[in-house]
Amino acid sequence: MYQAPRGTQDILPEDAHLWAFVEGVARRQAALAGFGEIRTPTFEATAVFQRGVGATTDIVEKEMYTFLDKGGESITLRPEGTAAVMRAYFEHGMGSRPQPVKLFSLLNTFRYDRPQKGRLREFHQLDVESIGEADPAADAEVVGVHWRYYAALGLRGLRLVVNSIGDALCRPSYVEALRAYFEAHRTELCEDCNRRLATNPLRLLDDKTPACQTILDHAPASIDHLCEPCGDHFAAWTGYLAAAEIPFSVEHRLVRGLDYYSRSVWEVLPANGGAQSTLGGGGRYDGLAEQLGGRSTPGVGFATGIERILLALKEQRVEVPAAPGPRAFVVHGPGIARVQAFQLAEHLRASGIATDLALGDRKLGKQMASADRSGADVALIIGEDEAAAGEVSVKNLRGEDGGEQQRRVPRADVVAFVAEARP
Ligand SMILES: [Zn+2]
Ligand SMILES: [Zn+2]
Structure with a gap:
């Protein structure tokens, strides 16, 4: 008999109520903060992701499901949510609505990756985006939704790590400082790190090779290279988080995998897990709109994997409301x-x-x-x-x-x- 394709799964009735619970809490938490639902297509023109995610990322280089349709158009199954939401923001003239436009979606996403626990080729996400506002309070509002979502699901002992990776003004000098530092340690770094050094030195910071860790830990920190507006933004953002009593720590190696981030980046990790077990992460992407050919428009958002959440609920033995039987x-x-x-x-x-x-x-x-x-x-x-x-x-x-x-x-x-x- 046939089997579901590698890296995909069937969700059976006995598990479907878990999905409904996780999705229901997402809708509720998004609505509580004024985020409206958006549903974009499962596939987009390939250029949306090539330009929107970044040509040098693992996603675009290795993981996208890209094919020519029968009309000869290059089509890609969405590997993430943000670029398509930004595309829709422009296509529907949402720039003329009151800003920010606050959107969420529950979506399936596709990456051709080696399947492992909690990591499938077709996977699911909650995506939350706030587009059109540069105010650091927008970053804090989005983090608030992210943080409360896990709490409302009943997950405990999570850690929020934050960082700022600067903007187009100050990041180049930071990247140069990084490059100089890594060049000096070139021979001690793995092959992957050496390859990335030529294309995107920021990417070395999330390298997992044990031998590289000490060098990466001592690399220059981006928050020491921020220009004044970026420094102010970071201080204001983290000030709002503190005011909302959302606990966080600064992690200078956190840069996130996608090219479009600027300034704020964050991740939420289980108490006893490393970066590989990240439940979700987000950041500000003020440069994304222009990469997609739109007018310069700030934005900030996060994505969190539903499969990872279900694993975490199981690991923490969180009691989920049972599915009702027939009367x-x-x-x-x-x-x-x-x-x-x-x-x-x-x-x-x-x-x-x-x-x-x-x-x-x-x-x-x-x-x-x-x-x-x-x-x-x-x-x-x-x-x-x-x-x-x-x-x-x-x-x-x-x-x-x-x-x-x-x-x-x-x-x-x-x-x-x-x-x-x-x-
Ligand atoms: Zn390395
Ligand atoms: Zn800056």
Whole structure:
């Protein structure tokens, strides 16, 4: 038989309520801070990501699902959310709306990567973006949503690390300072680091090779090279975080993987995990709009992986609200009883009462076992006897009496009876 493609997964009903919970909390937290939902297409013109994510990133160099469609257009399955949201911001003239435009989306994303725990080729994200406002309070507002989201899910012991990587004015001199430092340690650095040194020295800072760590730890820090406006922005941003009692620490090696970030960057990590287990991260991307060919427009946002969150919920044994079972389960005898049972189930459903029904030719005992397993509150039994009398036997499956209580109710009254008799 066929299998789901490598790096993808099926989400089965028994897990779907977890997804609904995680997504529901996301919608609630986004709405609490005034973020509206946006849904962009699953694929975009390849240039959106080449220009929007950055040509020298791992994503664009190695991980994108890119193909020519039948019309010869180069199409890419979205590897992240921000570039497409910015594309939509311009396409729909959102620059003329009150700024910032605050948007969130729950989306599937695609990266051709080696699949591992919590890291799939098709994965899912919550993306939150605030576009059109340079005020550091916008950065803090977005971090607030990010931080409260995990708290509302019930995750504990997380760490928020922050940094500023400056802007187009001050970053070049920082990159030069980095380059000079790394050049001096060239022979001690791994092959990957040496290769990146030529293209993007910032990228060395998130290298994971053990032998490189000491050198990377002692590299020049970007916050020591900020111009005055960037320094002020960082001070104001972290001041707002402190005012909101959001705990954070400054991590000078945090630069984030995407080229479009400027000034604020942050990540949220589990208490006992390293950078590989990052739950989510974000940053300011004031240069992105122009890279996409739009008017200079500031923006700040974050993304957090849903699969990683589900792993963290499991690891921390967070109790998630259980999926509700049906309220009623209809079991029946053969012949006319069976038709009456079907009719009753449909009446209950039309009345807004979640109802399941035994199908096929199973014996009453087997059907009752199915009713027990279904998690229903009551079994509604139409045997030959009940069918002839125009009645239904109602059996309480959850009562304190151990589920022994059973009574006959006229068929016409069953909907009202089930609706009223809460367990
Ligand atoms: Zn290295
Ligand atoms: Zn600057």
